[in-house]
Amino acid sequence: MPLPFTVSAVDRESRARRGTLTTPHGRIETPVFMTVGTRATVTGLTPDDLRAAGAQVLLGNTYHLMLRPGVELFRRVGGIHAFMGWDGPVLTDSGGYQIFSLPGDRTINERGARFRSYIDQSFHLLSPEKSIEVQTAIGSDLMMVLDVCLDSTSDEKSMRAAMERTHRWAVRSLAARQNDTQALFAIVQGGVVPDLRRESAAFLTAHAFDGFALGGLAVGDTRADREQITAMATDLLPADRPRYLMGVGTPPDLLQAMLAGVDMFDCILPTHLAWQSTAFTSTGRVKLTRAYHATQDVPLDAACACPTCARFSRAYLHHLAKCAEPLGPRLLSVHNLHHYHSLMSDARAAIEAGHFAPWAKTKLEAIDRHEHSDRRIGASESPT
Amino acid sequence: MPLPFTVSAVDRESRARRGTLTTPHGRIETPVFMTVGTRATVTGLTPDDLRAAGAQVLLGNTYHLMLRPGVELFRRVGGIHAFMGWDGPVLTDSGGYQIFSLPGDRTINERGARFRSYIDQSFHLLSPEKSIEVQTAIGSDLMMVLDVCLDSTSDEKSMRAAMERTHRWAVRSLAARQNDTQALFAIVQGGVVPDLRRESAAFLTAHAFDGFALGGLAVGDTRADREQITAMATDLLPADRPRYLMGVGTPPDLLQAMLAGVDMFDCILPTHLAWQSTAFTSTGRVKLTRAYHATQDVPLDAACACPTCARFSRAYLHHLAKCAEPLGPRLLSVHNLHHYHSLMSDARAAIEAGHFAPWAKTKLEAIDRHEHSDRRIGASESPT
Numbered sequence: 001m002p003l004p005f006t007v008s009a010v011d012r013e014s015r016a017r018r019g020t021l022t023t024p025h026g027r028i029e030t031p032v033f034m035t036v037g038t039r040a041t042v043t044g045l046t047p048d049d050l051r052a053a054g055a056q057v058l059l060g061n062t063y064h065l066m067l068r069p070g071v072e073l074f075r076r077v078g079g080i081h082a083f084m085g086w087d088g089p090v091l092t093d094s095g096g097y098q099i100f101s102l103p104g105d106r107t108i109n110e111r112g113a114r115f116r117s118y119i120d121q122s123f124h125l126l127s128p129e130k131s132i133e134v135q136t137a138i139g140s141d142l143m144m145v146l147d148v149c150l151d152s153t154s155d156e157k158s159m160r161a162a163m164e165r166t167h168r169w170a171v172r173s174l175a176a177r178q179n180d181t182q183a184l185f186a187i188v189q190g191g192v193v194p195d196l197r198r199e200s201a202a203f204l205t206a207h208a209f210d211g212f213a214l215g216g217l218a219v220g221d222t223r224a225d226r227e228q229i230t231a232m233a234t235d236l237l238p239a240d241r242p243r244y245l246m247g248v249g250t251p252p253d254l255l256q257a258m259l260a261g262v263d264m265f266d267c268i269l270p271t272h273l274a275w276q277s278t279a280f281t282s283t284g285r286v287k288l289t290r291a292y293h294a295t296q297d298v299p300l301d302a303a304c305a306c307p308t309c310a311r312f313s314r315a316y317l318h319h320l321a322k323c324a325e326p327l328g329p330r331l332l333s334v335h336n337l338h339h340y341h342s343l344m345s346d347a348r349a350a351i352e353a354g355h356f357a358p359w360a361k362t363k364l365e366a367i368d369r370h371e372h373s374d375r376r377i378g379a380s381e382s383p384t
Numbered sequence: 385m386p387l388p389f390t391v392s393a394v395d396r397e398s399r400a401r402r403g404t405l406t407t408p409h410g411r412i413e414t415p416v417f418m419t420v421g422t423r424a425t426v427t428g429l430t431p432d433d434l435r436a437a438g439a440q441v442l443l444g445n446t447y448h449l450m451l452r453p454g455v456e457l458f459r460r461v462g463g464i465h466a467f468m469g470w471d472g473p474v475l476t477d478s479g480g481y482q483i484f485s486l487p488g489d490r491t492i493n494e495r496g497a498r499f500r501s502y503i504d505q506s507f508h509l510l511s512p513e514k515s516i517e518v519q520t521a522i523g524s525d526l527m528m529v530l531d532v533c534l535d536s537t538s539d540e541k542s543m544r545a546a547m548e549r550t551h552r553w554a555v556r557s558l559a560a561r562q563n564d565t566q567a568l569f570a571i572v573q574g575g576v577v578p579d580l581r582r583e584s585a586a587f588l589t590a591h592a593f594d595g596f597a598l599g600g601l602a603v604g605d606t607r608a609d610r611e612q613i614t615a616m617a618t619d620l621l622p623a624d625r626p627r628y629l630m631g632v633g634t635p636p637d638l639l640q641a642m643l644a645g646v647d648m649f650d651c652i653l654p655t656h657l658a659w660q661s662t663a664f665t666s667t668g669r670v671k672l673t674r675a676y677h678a679t680q681d682v683p684l685d686a687a688c689a690c691p692t693c694a695r696f697s698r699a700y701l702h703h704l705a706k707c708a709e710p711l712g713p714r715l716l717s718v719h720n721l722h723h724y725h726s727l728m729s730d731a732r733a734a735i736e737a738g739h740f741a742p743w744a745k746t747k748l749e750a751i752d753r754h755e756h757s758d759r760r761i762g763a764s765e766s767p768t
Contacts, residue, residue, distance in 0.1 A: 040703065044428070044710040047695075069678065069703045077681045077699060085695045294453065297461045311430075311469045315461060319424065319453045326428040326710055 003142075003183035003210035005242050011350075013357035015234045015261035018348055021242055023057075023089040023141035024181055025081060030242060030263040031347055033254065033340045034059045034091055036271065039068070040084045042337075043271055044330040047086040052307055053334050054341030057141075058086055059266045062134050063095035063102075066124070067117050071137045079139025091266075092140035094131045094173075094187075097247075100149040110165065112146070128172040136178045144213065145173035147187040152221040159191040166215075167203050174207055183210035185244060191216055192225040194232060201236035211242040214262075218247030227256055234261040251280065251343055252367055255360045258347055270336035275329040277321040280339040284370030286314075288332070293318040306338035387526075387567035387594035389626050395734075397741035399618045399645035402732055405626055407441075407473040407525035408565055409465060414626060414647040415731055417638065417724045418443045418475055420655065423452070424468040426721075427655055428714040431470040436691055437718050438725030441473040441525075443650045446518050447482035450508070451501050455521045463523025475650075476524035478515045478557075478571075481631075484533040494549065496530070512556040520562045527568045528597065529557035536575040536605040543575040550599075551587050558591060567594035569628060575600055576609040578616065585620035595626040598646075602631030611640055618645040635664065635727055636751055639744045642731055654720035659713040661705040664723040668754030670698075672716070677702040690722035 009018040021028040035042055035050060037058040042050060050058070060080055069083070077083050080090055099106060099113040106115040112127030128146045135143040146169050148162040166189045177184055186209040190196030204212060214233060217226045230245060237243050244264035245257050254265055270280065277288040281301035286293070288300075296314035308317075308331040320328030343363075350359040393402040405412040419426055419434060421442040426434060434442070444464055453467070461467050464474055483490060483497040490499040496511030512530045519527040530553050532546040550573045561568055570593040574580030588596060598617060601610045614629060621627050628648035629641050638649055654664065661672040665685035670677070672684075680698035692701075692715040704712030727747075734743040 039707045039709060040700075041707075041709045041711045044714060046711065046715075068706060069699070073679060073699060073703075076679060077697070083697070083700055083703075085700070295457065295460060313461070313467070315453070315457060316424075316467055316469070319457075319467075322452060323423045323425075325423060325425045326714070327425045327430065330428060330710070330714070331430075 002208070003242075005211070005240065007239070009352050009354070011356040012354040014259045014360070016258045016347070016351050016356040016360075017261055017263065018351040019242065019263055021089075023183070025087060025089045025141050026056075028056050028089055029348060031254075031258050031344055031351075032056055032264055033344045034264065034266040035337055036266055036268045037084070037086075039064050040080055043275065043333065044326065045333055045337075047084070047088075049307075049330075049334055050086070050337070051088075053337040054345065055088070055337065056341075057089040057091060060090055060092045060138060060140060061095070061098060062092050062131060062138065063098035063126070065092070065138055066095065066126070066134045067119050071134055074137040074139065079137070081139065089141040090139075091142035092135045092138050092144065093246075094128075094144040094146040095126050095134070096131070096146045097149050099126055108148075110168070112169075128169040129176040132173050132176040132178070132184075136182060140182060142183045142185060142211070144185050145170045145187055145209075147189060147215055149216055150189075150191065152191040152216050152225065154191065156191075156193055156196070159189075159193060159196055163189045163196055163200050167200070170204055170209075171207065174209070185209060185211040185213050185242075187213045187215040187246070188236065189215050192221050192229060194229070197229055197232060198236060205236075205238055205241075209241070211244060211264075212237045213244040213246050213264075215246050217245065218249065218267075223253075226253075227260075230257050230262060231260045251340070252364055254340075254343065255347070255364055258351075259357065259360055270340050271333045274332035274336045277328065277332065279317075279332050280336050284367075284373065288314065288317045288321040288328070290318075294322075300335060301339075304335065304338065304342075306335050308332070308335040308338075386592065387626075389595070389624065391623070393736050393738070395740040396738040398643040398744070400642045400731070400735050400740040400744070401645055401647065402735040403626065403647055405473075407567070409471060409473045409525050410440075412440050412473055413732060415638075415642050415728055415735075416440055416648055417728045418648065418650040419721055420650055420652045421468070421470075423448050424464055427659065427717065428710065429717055429721075431468070431472075433691075433714075433718055434470070434721070435472075437721040438729065439472070439721065440725075441475060442470055444474055444476045444522060444524060445479070445482060446476050446515060446522065447479035447486075447510070449476070449522055450479065450510070450518045451503050455518055458521040458523065463521070465523060473525040474523075475526035476519045476522050476528065477630075478512075478528040478530040479510050479518070480515070480530045481533050483510055492532075494552070496553075512553040513560040516557050516560040516562070516568075520566060524566060526595070527566050529554045529568065529570050529593075531571040531573060531599055533600055534573075534575065536600050536609065538575060540575075540577055540580070543573075543577060543580055547573045547580055547584050551584070554588055554593075555591065558593070569593060569595040569597050569626075571597045571599040571630070572620065573599050576605050576613060578613070581613055581616060582620060589620075589622055589625075593625070595628060595648075596621045597628040597630050597648075599630050601629065602633065602651075607637075610637070611644075614641050614646060615644045635724070636748055638724075638727065639731070639748055642735075643741065643744055654724050655717045658716035658720045661712065661716065663701075663716050664720050668751075668757065672698065672701045672705045672712070674702075678706075684719060685723075688719065688722065688726075690719045692716070692719040692722075 004022040019030040131146040147166040186204040190200045282303040293314045299309040350356040388406040391403045403414040515530040531550040570588040574584045666687040677698045683693040734740040
């Protein structure tokens, strides 16, 4: 039984679409931004905080979770939902991205990736089958196939070899599935070479996957490359399956990709920047450590309805940032996630109303304007 | 107008008493444990978290707050309550403890303490008058006089000199008060020398302070010394004013001091230990990093009604601790504070019922038993 996915509206002037994914842990309204919770926790936040920020679905990292707490623990407690106290949908990646990008001892061949644990130096094999086994134990609602991740600046021959292995691994992953309640997504590779992307999509969409991701587009590529490949997505991927652009990105990245018909996103940016004392606001990015904010007894973003903006001032957030107090990144994480989830919620409403394209254009122009004015303010503020 | 304080019940077999302090930001039911929020934040927790944990009153540190965010900011935003979003009572210490205990350049004479800011190396004078000025700007409900803090192992001559200066500074603090809505507490000094303590109490209680603290008993003294001096409190201090034992302590310390008639406490222990992955539970202290907890799919404390125990398992808290994830100390801080506040709430009920002494004795025996059994468990567990 494939993952139930219905498209209820398509934008009038773009390929943006409004859909609903139905998982064992509830519905996901798309387009959706998925909150990254690498180690079965979103840094510093509880499930209640995540709900209050508007989160629908969390993303866990198989590579980290297989090392700690490990497969046995997930089997014992009955999966990640019970373990972390989150009763909504969860997506797990395959672990491939970390294997290919983190430093350390590793050997990769057709069988899979053999690597050393950063915790106890023990050796582990992450094969397509093993990844499915681990994700099955984790109990995620949406699983990803193990793929070969190359920097998108690699040469075309390496890209082709990686893509072909990705295809063989995808077929092995499908064969290794242990149930049909956990959906399985394939990952289209091929770097920034349009012909490879077409070939990869053609191969993978011929198999019974529940959804399709565009991989390898968050590192090493230019924005223009990414936009070109993403724009092809609508032609390459079936209309009745969800499309997921992995690891992307900034609000403008999300708007551009939604215009091209992408349904799902994830990115560490909102929480990552929160831990660097940076907030996304309706009038641009705000670096809370700047001396300018020390006396600003006003909300972080007057247009925001999040719990942080309802209760705390920029002056207080500046104080927490300067003191390196852990409440600071916590409050900024809630705000930044709320900012992202509100953008997606507004986008869904605009698609339903059929005017997403002009709405997105206005948003993109406003963000561009704020980025320029930020640079002016930044130059005139004392650097602290 | 002195701080309204009423004693509604006294225990049958001990000096424990049940009272109510009425402040501009609400009532404080005593005996009370005050939550330490050094820099206008309790590490990682929001005011809502603190309420959920049972907090009635927070403690801010004048030394830290005068350096950051500074007096001008408190004047601008209208005090600490608005600044940090906490609408309950706040007590501020005088800054003396930090001046005397933190390392760094400082000169102390009759006028006050001259010290260098650890933030920008600028010089500051903290005098009795300056401390009152800063605490007035902070807008705390309960202020403390600047006192001279010596290690209680100092010789008697130094102790006497420190005590006499503390008295002169107390009188200057009283004269420097700018309003009668912010209550002012004096601090009885005299180390572990009973005669000095008697002399100090006699001097200070002859003045119109709203309450009296026992200072200098959290560092350097033995438990026996502290208990002896604390036990004198009832004879030394007036029955109609609140008694505050500063910087103390563990749950047994609190029980012993309540038996002696102490009304108010503060200590960093519950949050400090939370950041070291240690929890107070009804069956003893629990070190969450121990391997033993990795597979314990049970609440941290089955007898606890806190938000952490309601939602999360020991296995998950172990996982967060091993990953050094910031959600770990946050969840443990909520639990540990709830543990302390519940102890105080139970103590208040026992005093009202007139059976505090036997109740406290049973509690003390149980804690002692758990500490012994903890050591046994500790020895048999693999150290991780």
